[in-house]
Amino acid sequence: xxxxxxxxxxxxxxxxxxxxxxxxxxxxxxxxxxxxxxxxxxxxxxxxxxxxxxxxxxxxxxxxxxxxxxxxxxxxxxxxxxxxxxxxxxxxxxxxxxxxxxxxxxxxxxxxxxxxxxxxxxxxxxxxxxxxxxxxxxxxxxxxxxxxxxxxxxxxxxxxxxxxxxxxxxxxxxxxxxxxxxxxxxxxxxxxxxxxxxxxxxxxxxxxxxxxxxxxxxxxxxxxxxxxxxxxxxxxxxxxxxxxxxxxxxxxxxxxxxxxxxxxxxxxxxxxxxxxxxxxxxxxxxxxxxxxx
Amino acid sequence: xxxxxxxxxxxxxxxxxxxxxxxxxxxxxxxxxxxxxxxxxxxxxxxxxxxxxxxxxxxxxxxxxxxxxxxxxxxxxxxxxxxxxxxxxxxxxxxxxxxxxxxxxxxxxxxxxxxxxxxxxxxxxxxxxxxxxxxxxxxxxxxxxxxxxxxxxxxxxxxxxxxxxxxxxxxxxxxxxxxxxxxxxxxxxxxxxxxxxxxxxxxxxxxxxxxxxxxxxxxxxxxxxxxxxxxxxxxxxxxxxxxxxxxxxxxxxxxxxxxxxxxxxxxxxxxxxxxxxxxxxxxxxxxxxxxxxxxxxxxxxxxxxxxxxxxxxxxxxxxxxxxxxxxxxxxxxxxxxxxxxxxxxxxxxxxxxxxxxxxxxxxxxxxxxxxxxxxxxxxxxxxxxxxxxxxxxxxxxxxxxxxxxxxxxxxxxxxxxxxxxxxxxxxxxxxxxxxxxxxxxxxxxxxxxxxxxxxxxxxxxxxxxxxxxxxxxxxxx
Numbered sequence: 001x002x003x004x005x006x007x008x009x010x011x012x013x014x015x016x017x018x019x020x021x022x023x024x025x026x027x028x029x030x031x032x033x034x035x036x037x038x039x040x041x042x043x044x045x046x047x048x049x050x051x052x053x054x055x056x057x058x059x060x061x062x063x064x065x066x067x068x069x070x071x072x073x074x075x076x077x078x079x080x081x082x083x084x085x086x087x088x089x090x091x092x093x094x095x096x097x098x099x100x101x102x103x104x105x106x107x108x109x110x111x112x113x114x115x116x117x118x119x120x121x122x123x124x125x126x127x128x129x130x131x132x133x134x135x136x137x138x139x140x141x142x143x144x145x146x147x148x149x150x151x152x153x154x155x156x157x158x159x160x161x162x163x164x165x166x167x168x169x170x171x172x173x174x175x176x177x178x179x180x181x182x183x184x185x186x187x188x189x190x191x192x193x194x195x196x197x198x199x200x201x202x203x204x205x206x207x208x209x210x211x212x213x214x215x216x217x218x219x220x221x222x223x224x225x226x227x228x229x230x231x232x233x234x235x236x237x238x239x240x241x242x243x244x245x246x247x248x249x250x251x252x253x254x255x256x257x258x259x260x261x262x263x264x265x266x267x268x269x270x271x272x273x274x275x276x277x278x279x280x281x282x283x284x285x286x287x288x289x290x291x292x293x
Numbered sequence: 294x295x296x297x298x299x300x301x302x303x304x305x306x307x308x309x310x311x312x313x314x315x316x317x318x319x320x321x322x323x324x325x326x327x328x329x330x331x332x333x334x335x336x337x338x339x340x341x342x343x344x345x346x347x348x349x350x351x352x353x354x355x356x357x358x359x360x361x362x363x364x365x366x367x368x369x370x371x372x373x374x375x376x377x378x379x380x381x382x383x384x385x386x387x388x389x390x391x392x393x394x395x396x397x398x399x400x401x402x403x404x405x406x407x408x409x410x411x412x413x414x415x416x417x418x419x420x421x422x423x424x425x426x427x428x429x430x431x432x433x434x435x436x437x438x439x440x441x442x443x444x445x446x447x448x449x450x451x452x453x454x455x456x457x458x459x460x461x462x463x464x465x466x467x468x469x470x471x472x473x474x475x476x477x478x479x480x481x482x483x484x485x486x487x488x489x490x491x492x493x494x495x496x497x498x499x500x501x502x503x504x505x506x507x508x509x510x511x512x513x514x515x516x517x518x519x520x521x522x523x524x525x526x527x528x529x530x531x532x533x534x535x536x537x538x539x540x541x542x543x544x545x546x547x548x549x550x551x552x553x554x555x556x557x558x559x560x561x562x563x564x565x566x567x568x569x570x571x572x573x574x575x576x577x578x579x580x581x582x583x584x585x586x587x588x589x590x591x592x593x594x595x596x597x598x599x600x601x602x603x604x605x606x607x608x609x610x611x612x613x614x615x616x617x618x619x620x621x622x623x624x625x626x627x628x629x630x631x632x633x634x635x636x637x638x639x640x641x642x643x644x645x646x647x648x649x650x651x652x653x654x655x656x657x658x659x660x661x662x663x664x665x666x667x668x669x670x671x672x673x674x675x676x677x678x679x680x681x682x683x684x685x686x687x688x689x690x691x692x693x694x695x696x697x698x699x700x701x702x703x704x705x706x707x708x709x710x711x712x713x714x715x716x717x718x719x720x721x722x723x724x725x726x727x728x729x730x731x732x733x734x735x736x737x738x739x740x741x742x743x744x745x746x747x748x749x750x751x752x753x754x755x756x757x758x759x760x761x762x763x764x765x766x767x768x769x770x
Contacts, residue, residue: 003482
């Protein structure tokens with residue numbers, strides 16, 4: 001039995017060592033990547049200058065066309081991330097400030113994503129390779145219920161979020177396989193209408209969102225002009241007073257829910273197609289940046 | 294509590310420590326601990342079905358003794374049929390009632406009589422097909438005077454409910470397992486080490502091979518109408534490896550963990566995809582079920598004796614029953630029928646026992662023939678697996694038809710955000726590892742075992758599919 005206990009002990013130690021070695025290996029690969037997505041693009045970068053930085057979910061990613069801003073002489077990048085919540089937008093902005101980005105304006109899409117303070121696993125996982133390398137990321141995740149596992153168990157985060165940062169992503173990162181996330185200055189254009197043109201917002205309730213508050217604070221501290229907007233929805237939306245409820249909590253958020261009308265401008269109820277995005281971006285430029293021409 | 298879950302990773306070491314350090318004095322203590330652990334394990338699925346398991350165990354235990362005690366053939370027959378009817382009755386109600394009710398209703402509707410089936414809202418108790426067959430084989434063996442009835446209820450209960458085999462086999466025989474339970478087990482380091490290796494290899498098969506194949510197979514089968522010929526072929530191949538990795542991986546884990554307790558279970562798989570004909574495949578695939586049907590259905594029906602017509606009948610009987618055993622769906626019956634049809638030419642030409650030797654390949658013409666035999670047998674099983682995996686016969690036929698009618702062989706981007714061909718490299722590596730270790734229980738032991746063990750652990754950690762958690766396929770049977 002002694003022999004067996006020794007054998008099992010070797011097995012456990014080997015497994016532990018493997019976890020540590022694999023963790024280090026994966027982390028090193030991600031620390032040298034800056035072309036796979038918006039998070040590594042920011043994390044592994046040095047100071048950049050932007051006139052306009054766009055943050056938010058897919059309703060930012062698909063709705064703001066940086067090319068139109070650039071035509072007006074505004075250096076712009078769309079950091080909106082499909083599926084992302086304000087947890088990730090807040091953290092991304094913190095990392096930009098940490099890397100001494102010079103930003104004049106932040107446009108943040110704050111509407112449906114105001115209704116929760118949860119992290120979006122599919123997006124936030126992309127920050128996790130750097131959790132031991134960055135105090136900012138560590139702090140952001142420190143309030144999460146699975147922080148102890150994510151932080152202290154070697155390789156746990158790579159197993160738990162295999163689809164986002166597991167072996168396959170590692171392999172593609174090592175091969176420097178390009179993605180489309182960084183093309184068109186981060187803007188992802190949607191094709192014409194194919195989704196259902198209905199949405200029910202009756203169950204959504206906007207809250208005092210700590211991550212939005214965080215973004216406001218960062219912008220104020222760093223003299224960044226913050227433009228918070230609610231972006232358009234299709235006409236067939238139930239519970240449209242959601243946007244009014246948002247305004248009752250945060251009157252400074254600009255309501256553009258009806259800025260673009262007509263289903264021909266939508267790909268799905270919450271997402272405009274390219275034509276709609278261009279109309280909307282033009283309107284935003286006109287409303288906030290025309291005086292700066 | 295799945296074998297590949299965290300809770301089981303805690304459960305198993307606790308039982309192991311108690312077994313060898315606290316309850317190791319006598320076989321009574323050892324068996325008592327294992328039966329408590331097994332009932333706890335089973336109650337983790339659904340404690341209500343524990344009563345069914347205990348009742349079924351008690352029924353077979355009691356009827357077994359009564360059969361043995363019976364002084365007349367009539368009395369013996371009575372107890373025998375009581376056990377058979379009640380056992381099959383439970384199986385019928387829980388597993389097959391809704392199928393028969395729905396099929397009967399469809400039949401009535403087909404002839405113009407309107408009817409809506411009276412369906413039962415019951416969940417299939419996990420492992421019922423396995424422990425029912427344990428009990429049946431025991432009672433049949435007593436009835437046929439092959440074995441003596443077991444008088445010790447704890448020992449008998451453990452034979453039926455032993456947790457490594459309780460929910461998905463292997464289907465044990467009283468002649469094999471009960472004698473091992475009648476003696477105190479002493480710890481054997483080599484056996485335990487072999488058990489650990491086998492468990493680790495089983496885990497590789499499950500989380501690396503089967504669960505990864507599952508993500509591709511599901512993406513292809515669930516969207517088969519938009520898939521081209523190449524993707525459809527790959528889908529069938531991926532499912533073939535999914536079900537093999539899943540079930541043989543489970544069996545390896547069951548056999549491996551049993552060795553930790555000093556017990557040997559029946560071998561359930563013997564590299565079936567290296568079979569040279571379908572008869573050999575069935576001697577290597579789910580061996581404990583195939584041999585069960587052989588011993589308790591095929592041979593009593595006459596087996597390979599009698600006229601060719603009778604032999605054909607017997608072959609179809611066991612394959613159709615085997616299909617039906619898997620589940621109450623026509624797809625499983627067609628799967629069984631197809632295998633019987635594959636078997637038929639071998640039977641009619643008396644070649645069903647021509648490949649009994651070990652398979653090997655060399656650089657000669659004969660090996661080319663052997664390779665072709667293995668490849669064609671694999672293709673035939675893949676066609677049958679399409680029926681096993683599809684939701685309906687229509688879907689399976691449509692799936693196979695599209696392979697021939699689509700005629701496009703480009704790679705396709707699947708719903709799981711991967712290209713259809715991407716898994717071929719991993720499957721090739723797996724086949725090579727299996728081929729090189731086909732004369733052994735697992736590929737880890739032997740030369741460079743430390744390195745191979747490390748590679749297996751690294752594969753489990755880094756290549757395992759965990760985010761899209763999948764239970765063992767055979768738990769549903």
